[in-house]
Structures are given as structure tokens and as C-alpha cells.
Amino acid sequence: MADAHAARSRLALPLSVRLRLFLLEAAVDTTQRRDGTINRTLFSLYDRKAPADPRPDGSGVSSTDVTVNASRGLWARVFTPSVVESSPSPSPSPRPVIVYFHGGGFTVFSAASLPYDALCRTLCSGVGAVVVSVNYRLAPEHRFPAAYDDGEAVLRYLGTTALPDHAGPVDLSTCFLAGDSAGANIVHHLAQRWTTATATSSPPPSHTPVHLAGIVLLEPYFGGEERTEAERTLEGVAPVVNIRRSDHWWKAFLPDGADRNHPATHVTGDAGQEPELPDAFPPAMVVIGGLDPLQDWDRRYAAMLRRKGKPVTVVEFPEAIHAFYFFPGLAVSGKLVDEIKVFVESIKAKQSSD
Ligand SMILES: *[C@@H]1O[C@H](CO)[C@@H](O)[C@H](O)[C@H]1NC(C)=O
Numbered sequence: 642m643a644d645a646h647a648a649r650s651r652l653a654l655p656l657s658v659r660l661r662l663f664l665l666e667a668a669v670d671t672t673q674r675r676d677g678t679i680n681r682t683l684f685s686l687y688d689r690k691a692p693a694d695p696r697p698d699g700s701g702v703s704s705t706d707v708t709v710n711a712s713r714g715l716w717a718r719v720f721t722p723s724v725v726e727s728s729p730s731p732s733p734s735p736r737p738v739i740v741y742f743h744g745g746g747f748t749v750f751s752a753a754s755l756p757y758d759a760l761c762r763t764l765c766s767g768v769g770a771v772v773v774s775v776n777y778r779l780a781p782e783h784r785f786p787a788a789y790d791d792g793e794a795v796l797r798y799l800g801t802t803a804l805p806d807h808a809g810p811v812d813l814s815t816c817f818l819a820g821d822s823a824g825a826n827i828v829h830h831l832a833q834r835w836t837t838a839t840a841t842s843s844p845p846p847s848h849t850p851v852h853l854a855g856i857v858l859l860e861p862y863f864g865g866e867e868r869t870e871a872e873r874t875l876e877g878v879a880p881v882v883n884i885r886r887s888d889h890w891w892k893a894f895l896p897d898g899a900d901r902n903h904p905a906t907h908v909t910g911d912a913g914q915e916p917e918l919p920d921a922f923p924p925a926m927v928v929i930g931g932l933d934p935l936q937d938w939d940r941r942y943a944a945m946l947r948r949k950g951k952p953v954t955v956v957e958f959p960e961a962i963h964a965f966y967f968f969p970g971l972a973v974s975g976k977l978v979d980e981i982k983v984f985v986e987s988i989k990a991k992q993s994s995d
């Protein structure tokens with residue numbers, strides 16, 4: 642990952658992808674106001690949404706939205722794989738649950754946004770899991786720790802409330818957290834919170850049936866005051882994430898006056914605040930893009946988990962840009978779902994042999 646020239650030559654993206662990246666960047670840049678707020682009406686012109694759809698799609702996936710907490714507008718979209726009609730067993734075996742957190746710098750997108758509706762459908766059918774995509778509250782209207790609180794509220798909800806009938810039986814002892822970019826940041830912090838006995842909010846989730854079996858972090862959004870080599874080298878080369886946008890997103894999310902060495906951002910320990918990870922912190926899969934300016938932070942994150950004795954599977958995609966999974970046509974996007982399936986299956990196999 643040495644020089645910008647080499648990186649540029651590896652950025653051989655189809656024209657249709659480059660066009661969509663241009664539109665994404667334009668939407669992000671033109672809707673951001675000087676004071677950090679976002680013109681959401683304007684962003685919604687770009688951010689097209691899909692409604693929930695109880696009718697199975699071509700892959701047999703159906704979806705329903707569920708309200709988790711109406712007073713804070715918190716809901717989630719539940720995706721269910723097709724029921725195998727010809728199954729000889731009258732009671733199908735319970736499915737694992739993947740609780741998904743979308744990306745967007747903590748500030749934009751939703752569980753209904755087209756690329757996320759599509760990605761969760763692919764995960765659902767590809768992995769054979771019920772996917773619960775969380776529509777957490779966005780910054781800067783709702784700063785740290787609102788998104789983490791919403792994640793915790795969804796896990797509590799799963800522990801107490803049955804999912805819609807069509808979801809069929811689910812196995813809450815095989816619950817995964819997954820997310821991309823800022824959503825993967827939420828995954829880490831929520832896993833830490835959920836597995837810490839002295840949970841920040843009361844009552845601690847000690848009797849919950851929700852057991853985190855694994856976490857999947859796609860190009861997680863971590864950072865710090867330092868500029869890493871990849872951030873510097875890929876500046877002006879790689880799409881989506883650059884230093885200006887990234888600094889802006891952290892400013893929108895972090896408490897007023899906090900810098901990027903805040904523990905929400907800086908989790909790798911080299912700024913002096915290595916996180917305490919409880920024994921129950923689950924095995925992790927970390928997906929790293931070779932053309933993603935965040936890659937150094939992501940490798941350091943995986944190294945931190947290893948130092949702390951946590952099982953971690955690192956999947957490196959050398960040709961992957963940030964948010965590559967927005968583009969199902971890229972070969973690497975197909976590989977992603979296969980890798981997640983392998984990770985989920987390996988944990989299920991381990992659980993049933995324990
Ligand atoms: C959002 O942007 C549009 C187009 O520039 C503008 O007409 C509208 O007044 C803005 N809305 C708000 C609430 O700022």
C-alpha cells in the first residue's frame with residue numbers, strides 16, 4: 642500500500658460504479674450545512690428507499706418493519722429467508738439472527754435505503770439467517786451514544802418480544818451483530834456493552850436469551866487524531882471516505898468539544914485508552930478493503946482483538962474500495978456473502994460441538 646500511483650492504477654472501476662460513486666459523494670457534500678447539520682429533504686432525493694415487502698422476492702426473502710420504541714422513532718426491518726415447503730420436518734430448525742447496522746458516517750442512510758435493503762436481503766438468503774436491520778437515530782441530531790443505545794434497545798427487544806410470525810423460529814443463542822463502516826463501529830461498541838456485566842444502563846442484560854455468538858465488521862469506521870499512512874496515501878485517490886468527510890462525520894457524532902481520540906473513535910489502544918473487553922466478547926470477523934483509507938485503523942483493530950486473546954478472522958480484499966458492497970455487480974461483493982456464511986457456519990458448528 643505504498644504509493645498513490647499504484648493505488649490509482651488498481652482503481653479500475655466500471656463506469657457505472659464510478660457514476661454512482663460520483664452521485665453518492667455529491668449527495669453527501671451538497672447536503673451538509675456549514676454548521677454540521679444535514680438538509681435531509683435534499684438528501685432524501687438521492688437516498689431512495691424500499692418499503693418492507695411481506696411477499697417473498699426472487700430469492701424467497703420477505704420483510705416487515707417492527708417498531709422497537711415508538712417514543713424515539715426506533716424501528717427495525719426484519720428479513721426472513723424462504724420456508725422450505727417440502728421440508729419433511731414439521732418444525733423447521735431455529736435460524737440464527739443477524740442484527741445489522743448500516744453505514745453512513747452515523748449521519749445518513751436508513752434500514753430502508755435501497756443499497757441496505759438489498760444487502761440485507763442478500764445476507765438473509767445467502768447465510769440462511771433472519772436479519773434484523775436497525776434504523777438507529779442519526780447524528781448530529783442524535784450524537785454519541787444514541788446509536789449505541791438504540792442497538793442495545795433492539796437486543797433487549799429481541800429478548801422480550803416475539804418477531805413477526807413469518808420469521809419462524811429463531812435461535813437467540815446464535816445471535817450475530819454485523820455492520821459496515823459506522824455500523825461496524827456500532828457493532829464493536831454494542832458487543833462490548835452487551836458482554837460487560839456492569840452494563841451502563843439498568844437492568845444489566847444478565848437473564849437475556851440473546852447471546853452474541855459472533856460479530857462481523859465490514860470496513861469498520863474507527864480513527865484517531867493521528868493520520869495513518871493509508872489515510873494520507875489514498876487522500877484524493879480513493880472514493881467515499883476522505884479526510885474532510887471523515888473529520889466532519891466524527892464531529893457530527895462525538896460529543897461537543899471531543900476530539901478523535903475519544904473512545905468511541907479510537908479503540909486500538911495506541912492513544913492510551915485500550916478498551917476493556919470482557920471474556921464473553923464474541924469472536925470477530927473483520928473485512929478490510931485494500932483501497933479503503935480506513936484500512937490501517939481496521940488492521941490495528943484486529944491486532945488489538947488478538948492481543949486481548951479474542952478469536953479474529955481477518956478477510957482482506959485488496960481491490961475493495963470503501964462501501965464496495967453498495968455494488969452487487971463487483972466480484973468482491975459476491976465473495977463477501979460467502980465469507981460471512983463460512984464465518985457463521987464455523988461458529989454454529991463450534992457451538993453444537995461444545
Ligand atoms: C434544503 O435544500 C433545498 C435546495 O437547496 C432548499 O430549497 C431548502 O430550503 C433546504 N431546506 C432546508 C430545511 O434547509
Ligand SMILES: *[C@@H]1O[C@H](CO)[C@@H](O)[C@H](O)[C@H]1NC(C)=O
Pocket residue numbers: 710711712713794
Ligand atoms: C423508549 O424511548 C424513550 C425515549 O428515549 C425512553 O425514555 C424509554 O425509556 C424507552 N422505552 C423503553 C422500553 O426502553
